[in-house]
Amino acid sequence: MPLLDRNGTKIDAWTRSEGSGVDNLSQALVPWEALTEALQQKTRDQRIGVVIPNNIRIAELKLVLRQLSLIAVSFPAYSDGRGFSLAKLIRNHGFTGTLRASGPLIADQFAYALACGFDEIELPEASAARQPVEQWLKAAGQISHGYQRGYGDSHNILDQRRTARAAGRLAAS
Incomplete structure (x- = not known):
């Protein structure tokens, strides 16, 4: 899946783990359900990220914020804006790591995503094919x-x- 930030496309340095296994991964991105076990297995030099649903309660998440380097908020559809509100809450609770929106967003939402605290957006291939990177960058600059x-x-x-x-x-x- 293509990854972009306010400067354009970027390489994803994170390795997705379907379970809690994070052995030999310097930067592991795990699902929310596997986070507790992944944090227990984490070594001192490892960085852990988590993929969360957009309906998670901030009270659950804030207990582990300081242990995370990346939080990827899932967007099931571009019309489901709960992830924007969640991003703002995550930033307001002191998270300084990388905040990623993951899902079929559209370029018109890019400036708002950045303003809510997202650092990057991970798009499905189909979404990226419909709207090239240049369109995303132009959209990001439309709202001052x-x-x-x-x-x-x-x-x-x-x-x-x-x-x-x-x-x-x-x-x-």
Whole structure:
């Protein structure tokens, strides 16, 4: 599956393990169900990542956040936006590792995914074939500011308007 970030395509350095077996893997990506056992087997130099469903409760996940280097949030469909909310919660709970969206997203969602805290997107082959990398990169640059606070940069439109009004009142007085 193709992997891309804000700079374009990239090589996936992580090895997927279908179970909890992480022997001889420097960077192992395991399913949520196998995470506990994989963390018990982990050696000091190993990095562990986990693939999670987009409906997992943050209370369950936050217990292991500090032990993870990568979290891949599964998107079953591009129309299922729960992964965006989950990404924001994961970042708000202090996760500083790599956050990956995994599933059939569309290029129009790229800027929002980055703003929610995702570092990269892993696409199914069919999705990547429909929308080339250039389309994703163009879409990422289409939105420079959002209305919500706390996404991406702190220059949301509402705060900019509030600052401009305050500056206008100060200049008038």
